[in-house]
Amino acid sequence: MxxxxxxxxxxxxxxxxxxxxxxxxxxxxxxxxxxxxxxxxxxxxxxxxxxxxxxxxxKIKGLEQRIMEMVRNSSENSAIAHKIHRWSCALAAVSDVRQLPHAIAEGIQKEFDVPQVGIRVWGVAGPYLGSMFTMGVSEDAKAFATSLTMPFCGPNLGFEPTAWLPKPDAVQSLALLTLREGPNDSQSPAFGLLVLGSTDPLRFDATMGTEFLSRIAEQASAALGRLRVMPAGN
Known part of the structure; x- marks a missing residue:
């Protein structure tokens, strides 16, 4: 049968x-x-x-939507990469080393539409000691910066670095980017911290990707390394 x-x-x-x-x-x-x-x-x-x-x-409709999403993400990533490149070129053109922290902050605000940017650097060469960008940093803040192995993104929890922003009370979300020699995920001690603040609570969300933020941190670290070297002729 x-x-x-x-x-x-x-x-x-x-x-x-x-x-x-x-x-x-x-x-x-x-x-x-x-x-x-x-x-x-x-x-x-x-x-x-x-x-x-x-x-x-x-099934075809689902595949089309996935392709469109991939194209959109690729376009957005390309635009961000172009902004980082343009920002990096502007930093390389800064001749007065003392102006680098300001140029970094201003460039991030302009290129990436970040409302508030703060920056502090320590361990700088003698001629730069006492500059505004070296002041108001506790040992705890330095240790905290070194402990970060990747950019921190999340709500404003009242971290000390938030006070480095122009209007800290208006910040709802922030990103903390460690400045250090070598890759941003290395264990080398931090020599600075970059703070990005926004009034949008979702701008710097804990679930967001941090690859481009890491690239920004590495570019800023490379530029600010000039502050740690004694100027020629001194």
Missing amino acids: NSIDTPAMNEASIADYLLQHPEFFERHAEMLTSVQLSSGHGQRAVSLQERQAEMLRD
């Missing part, structure tokens, strides 16, 4: 039979149009062929 006629037949055995015997539909082609299924787009009944076509259209 053929397995398709077995009384104790279940759905799994039916499915297995049809997979093993595709010629079944050739012998019973009328079933493709006579079998009625519920449509995925309403309560009306459709044929098996129509239902398959609906499923295929839905």
Whole structure:
């Protein structure tokens, strides 16, 4: 007896039979149009062929949406990379080393539309001691900066570095970027901290990606390394 006629037949055995015997539909082609299924787009009944076509259209639509999302993300990433490049070129053009912290903060505000930016650097060469960008940093803040192995993003929790921003009380979310020699995820001691603040509580969310923030930290660290070297002629 053929397995398709077995009384104790279940759905799994039916499915297995049809997979093993595709010629079944050739012998019973009328079933493709006579079998009625519920449509995925309403309560009306459709044929098996129509239902398959609906499923295929839905799958194609899903793939199209994924492709569009990938294209959009690629375009956004390209735009951000271009801004970082332009900002880096501007920093390289700064001849007065004392102006670097200001140029970094101003560039981030302009290129990345960040409302508030604060920066502090320590361990600088003698001629730069006492500059505004070196003042108001506790040992705890320095230790905290060193402890960060990646940019911190989240709500304003009252961290000391928030006070370095022009209007700290208006900040709802912030990003803290450690400045250090070498890769931003290294264990080398921090020599500074970059603070980005926004009135938007979701601008710097804890779940956001930090790759571009890490690149910003590395570029700022490379530029500010000049503050740690004694100027020529001294």
